[in-house]
Amino acid sequence: MRILVLGAGALGGYFGGRLAQAGADVTFLVRPGRQARLAAEGLVIDSPFGAARLPVRTVAAAGPGYDLILLTCKAYDLDSAIAAIRPAVGPETAVLPVLNGLAHIATLQRAFGAGRVLGGIAKIQATLTPEGVVRQLNDWRWLTFGEVDGTLSSRVTALAALAGPAEGMVAEAVPDIMRRMWEKLVHLGTSALGTVLLRANTGEIARSPGGAAFMHRILARNAAIAAANGHVMRPAFLADFETLFADPAGGYAASMLRDLEAGGRIEADHILGFLLEAAKAAGVPHELHEAGYLHAKAYEQRRDAGRLPR
Numbered sequence: 001m002r003i004l005v006l007g008a009g010a011l012g013g014y015f016g017g018r019l020a021q022a023g024a025d026v027t028f029l030v031r032p033g034r035q036a037r038l039a040a041e042g043l044v045i046d047s048p049f050g051a052a053r054l055p056v057r058t059v060a061a062a063g064p065g066y067d068l069i070l071l072t073c074k075a076y077d078l079d080s081a082i083a084a085i086r087p088a089v090g091p092e093t094a095v096l097p098v099l100n101g102l103a104h105i106a107t108l109q110r111a112f113g114a115g116r117v118l119g120g121i122a123k124i125q126a127t128l129t130p131e132g133v134v135r136q137l138n139d140w141r142w143l144t145f146g147e148v149d150g151t152l153s154s155r156v157t158a159l160a161a162l163a164g165p166a167e168g169m170v171a172e173a174v175p176d177i178m179r180r181m182w183e184k185l186v187h188l189g190t191s192a193l194g195t196v197l198l199r200a201n202t203g204e205i206a207r208s209p210g211g212a213a214f215m216h217r218i219l220a221r222n223a224a225i226a227a228a229n230g231h232v233m234r235p236a237f238l239a240d241f242e243t244l245f246a247d248p249a250g251g252y253a254a255s256m257l258r259d260l261e262a263g264g265r266i267e268a269d270h271i272l273g274f275l276l277e278a279a280k281a282a283g284v285p286h287e288l289h290e291a292g293y294l295h296a297k298a299y300e301q302r303r304d305a306g307r308l309p310r
């Protein structure tokens, strides 16, 4: 299976690197800055599952001949990523996005045809450091994917089998990826809305007066949005996250908070804007979503104007 990984940031670098390390045929489609660094230093991974410095194959422009494209850009780069991978998408090519959120699935289906687009989620906490190191922050290492129509096709089971021997990642092909993507959106949407709005991790929030109840209110509202879209959250899933958000010793934060604190771009529209509109459409009380989205958009204004604190 020839795999093209768009992006060698946190997720592309981590999962692509682990697949390459396991012997898979992996090429990274990257922009010139990242390409130069990868050529000079290799792909550097720092992880609880073992550090690595791997020589990797990169291209700055894609050509045909790939079976799978692992799409690992941020949502605000989706249009440029679609243009970049277009020459690599042939009749039999599958596109597997690992972006958070949901709206990109329809965008990719419009660009490449519904049959070429898989659903995917990554449960991992990772970041690309300013030094170009792909750093995995805890032991989360799951890449889960499947056909949007719920069939368990040979292409998704083949990818799971290929990734089987890879150290530090668990790849699973599933028949219910859209339900899981909603579940992930409830998880991430709660983490991102809470930790970005309050600019603190879950432990700091839980140790503050009313903090756990505040997070639980967001969780319940996001679950109500998912239910209105046909995806009722499992009680065990909600119980796990209620525990996580109430843990005073927790140190958990969404990648959106890390990006914001680093002064970077954030996926405000793709995650928080999407949930706000979905809350309105579902008739779910949305004042917390409104405040979170507004907070993120005001941050973007300040960032664009160069007025972030140094």
Ligand SMILES: NC(=O)C1=CN([C@@H]2O[C@H](COP(=O)(O)OP(=O)(O)OC[C@H]3O[C@@H](n4cnc5c(N)ncnc54)[C@H](OP(=O)(O)O)[C@@H]3O)[C@@H](O)[C@H]2O)C=CC1
Residues within 6 Å of the ligand: 006, 007, 008, 009, 010, 011, 012, 029, 030, 031, 032, 033, 034, 072, 073, 074, 075, 077, 080, 081, 082, 084, 098, 099, 100, 122, 123, 124, 125, 126, 127, 128, 255, 267
């Ligand atoms: N980080 C995490 O812990 C998690 C992230 N996610 C989700 O995964 C997605 C990716 O996040 P993450 O890996 O953190 O993001 P990063 O910013 O670390 O990596 C994205 C990479 O995509 C590259 N890229 C973007 N557009 C193009 C293009 N047109 N051509 C080539 N390369 C391109 C960027 O390259 P360049 O360096 O040139 O800008 C960048 O290195 C997001 O939707 C995020 O929400 C999901 C679970 C956990």
Ligand SMILES: CC(C)(CO)C(=O)C(=O)O
Residues within 6 Å of the ligand: 100, 122, 123, 124, 125, 187, 188, 191, 253, 254, 255, 256
């Ligand atoms: C919620 C979490 C941590 C799960 O991987 C995530 O997707 C993110 O922070 O972007």
